[in-house]
Amino acid sequence: MAPPPFPLPPQPQNGLGVTALVLGIIGAVLFFTVWGGILLGVLALIFGLIGHSKARKGLATNKGVALTGAILGGVAVIVSAVWLVVVVLALQGVSDELQKEVDKVATADPGADVDGPTGGEDGEGAEEPAAESDEPLEFGASHTYDDGVKVTVSKPKPYSPDEFAAGHKDGNVAVQFTITIVNGGKKTxxxxxxxxxLRDAKGADVEMVFDGSNATKPFNGKILAGKRAQASFAFSVPADATKEVQLEVGPEVLKYDDMIWTGAAK
Incomplete structure (x- = not known):
């Protein structure tokens, strides 16, 4: 009688390692979304460690893939957490500066000129520049600060988010702005x-769009005196609120006041 056939070897369980790698890559790319980066990073770390353990036991064959996914997951979590701290500290600094200005105005003599000499006998000369600085700019226009730093916000152009986009909703209008900063000052x-x-025509905050095709590519690092830098930012605007949107930005938090640009999102 023929001996019984040998059982077939089990199929390698490589799914967790591949999943960890994919989640780790997406989490690292989307770290600007903070919670998305942290969540995907944690999942990638867990799946990667489990996949690595299975590979060590001989149940999977992609030990390197699982380990890479776990590492990318850890990086995504760390970078997202650091970015969250940076944003919170920046917003806290802005809040403190605003509170100082409010306190200064509240304690000042109502008849005194807070900003210094008037430049005119009747005191009207100091008020006019302040009023002009509050005037919103049209998309495509530039604003130059006293030290020579110039910010230009382009007119919005239509943008088609890819299939991996985060922040875009079906039915919304996606637009992309190019912001140019020219350091016309003497310091880096x-x-x-x-x-x-960005706020839509109804005054609601608009979500920024991130995808794998550089829908949003923020500024990174310093600009030397006499040099310039460009960055792109995409937003998802509700289709019924595109008539007049409002974009607010400044070249550096705490050092420069934000300016406002307005226009249609189309």
Whole structure:
């Protein structure tokens, strides 16, 4: 009688390692979304460690893939957490500066000129520049600060988010702005915190779009005196609120006041 056939070897369980790698890559790319980066990073770390353990036991054959996914997951978590701290500290600094200005105005003599000499006998000369600085600019226009730093916000152009996009909703209109900062001053400046915000025609905050095709590519690092830098930012605007949107941005948090640009999102 023929001996019984040998059982077939089990199929390698490589799914967890591959999943960890994919989640780790997406989490690292989307670290600007903070919670998305942290969540995907944690999942990648867990799946990667489990996949690595299975590979060590001989149940999987992609030990390197699982380990890479776990490492990318850890990186995504760390970078997202650091970015969250940076944003919170920046917002806290802005809040403190605003509170100082409010306290200064509240304690000042109502008849005194807070900003210094008037430049005119009747005191009207000091008020006119302040009023002009509050005037919103049209998309495509530039604003130059006293030290020579110039910010230009382009007119919005239609943008088609890819299949991996985060922040875009079906039915919304996706538009992309190009922001140019020219350092016309004498000192090096840091444009990392030059992050715009957008409000739609109804006054609601608009979500920024991130995808794998550089829908949003923020400023990174410093700009030397006499040099310039460009960055792109995409937003998802509700289709019924595109008539007049409002973009607000400044070249460096705490050092420069934000300016406002307005126009249609189309």
């Amino acid at each position: 400046m840091d444009a990392t915190t030059a992050l715009p915000t």
